[in-house]
Amino acid sequence: MRTSQLLIPTLREDPGEAETVSHRLMLRAGMIRKVAAGVYTYLPVGLRVIRKVENIIREEMNRAGAQELLMPIASPAELWRETGRWDFYGKELFRLKDRHERDFCLGPTHEEVITDLIRREVRSYRQLPLNCYQIQTKFRDEIRPRFGLMRGREFIMKDAYSFDKDEEDAKLSYQKMYDAYTRIFTRCGLTFRAVEADTGIIGGTSSHEFMVLAETGEETIVYSDEGSYAANVERAEVRPPTDTPTEAPQPLRKVPTPDARTVEEVTALLKTTPQRLVKTLLYKAPHETVAVLVRGDHEANEVKLKKLLGVTELELAGPETVAAITGAPVGFAGPIGLRQTRILADHAVKAMRNFVVGGNEGGTHYVDANWDRDFQVAQFADLRNARAGDPSPCGGGRLRVARGIEVGHVFMLGTKYSKAMGATFLDPQGQERLAVMGCYGIGVGRTGAAAIEQHHDAKGIIWPVPIAPFHVHLLPLSQSAQVSEAAGLLYELLIRSGVEVLWDDRNERAGVKFNDADLIGVPFQVVIGDKGLAQGIVELKQRRTGEVTRLPPDKLLEQVKALLLQHLTVS
């Protein structure tokens, strides 16, 4: 395609709105433009990348035996009420009413819609297993959309849903998807890792997230430095400490700690360490407020707490609640003397003796506090985030921490949706059984953005060949007859062989073309200049390495085909 006829509005300067590399480069390369917060238009170059990713996904899903269909964006509230998610999904669900005041939503995911279809159409075990997928625009009214395509309110997602006759078959379906995902992200040129994950609002029994490793990732993952264990920190299990306290209990003392609210302030004032302090966090769940005790240097894990409490909504108590329950301002809450509040404690607290806690009185803490003697803990549990250096739950090695971008998530759903919606079939004995489900998502735009996070330099994007918007960027450096003619001939030759070529036929200076080409990041640049032509050569430059091959025009096609073969071959 010719640059002069394409809408590729590249930006010379960094747009003010963009912070992360991928967001900035997508805007600068003229791939996307914002329409509203978290809502974008895909311009031709951006769309080509989206389509490349989609096609890789499509090929691998089909290869894995899944079949494509397309569900509507809008769906009626009734379906969502059947599973309870109309209320459960909360503010993230985009809701609307039709002219008859009937409730609808814009699909954030499609378990309800697909399950409704399957319960109507599948009656016999002979029709299973079944795996249907779609590539469709999704809507989630995110608290805080950000980073361009990374976290949008409208985004393109591939979602697949498997239906099996039993758990055993469901596991096979799950494994097929897991393997397909591995192939997909490998083909997209990404460095990634599958990690154990929390199932969140989707629910189900277990799940894995596919994380692209990147500093800018919004997720924190931990992995064993020896074993194969890897998990999202939301889920990563922390083993209870094996050591038991040996210190002799000291008498409890109340000490004044004016203006010392934070762990840092209190430990500094009392000349102790965070390891000898216990934080008391008050959390508001729908029907109760609980106190959660964690060691001063640990972080509470709200996902684990939600699971323990069996709730989906949880928030840290505000100053009013803290004052009402503890009788003290924020910063002085403690477990001693707390009434009518269930006290939960992280395992680490069990191994502590003679620690510091808040005094439930402004400007006061207790020192040499001990559980059981000074206050009762209703339950000890794993309630903190794993962190670097913790022993790996798999038994071998210690944990390390990395940041990741969640590009895919596979779930074993079990019968959560089939049960709620009555998706049943008859087994060979004529018994009615619930379909066992799985669901599998990939963020298409996010995958493209993640690729940029991993593949760029100071000048711009460096596309992995399989998802590059074009294979070759043809750069004639002058408007001379020889150069124009050579460019035209090469263009025809290449596209006739199926090579995807972006031909910069603009009357721009060489520098402008080079800079735009580096910015857009097409993997192979073909430079045609008067000087080169005089010597009978054109240049083939690799965007990634900067390596330049000078060769006669009639050898170019062969060379390009060899390079493409090398980069596009599917193992």
Place this chain on the structure above:
RNA sequence: CGGGGCGUAGCGCAGCCUGGUAGCGCACCUGCUUUGGGAGCAGGGUGUCGGAGGUUCAAAUCCUCUCGCCCCGACCA
């Protein structure tokens, strides 16, 4: 939802404090020259200063409300 910030030409920004002619760079249009890493000269301003209301002789500037966007926080005890 809380805190902070921003909204002035297509983009990036200055002007606002201390009210009085709306500016700079890039981009864009015309002409000439130029053409291997974001050209030079000459000419051209393309703007409801996010919106509404108010104060004032006079508002981009001060006040009130409102909308939009960005960042941080929601790990704090």
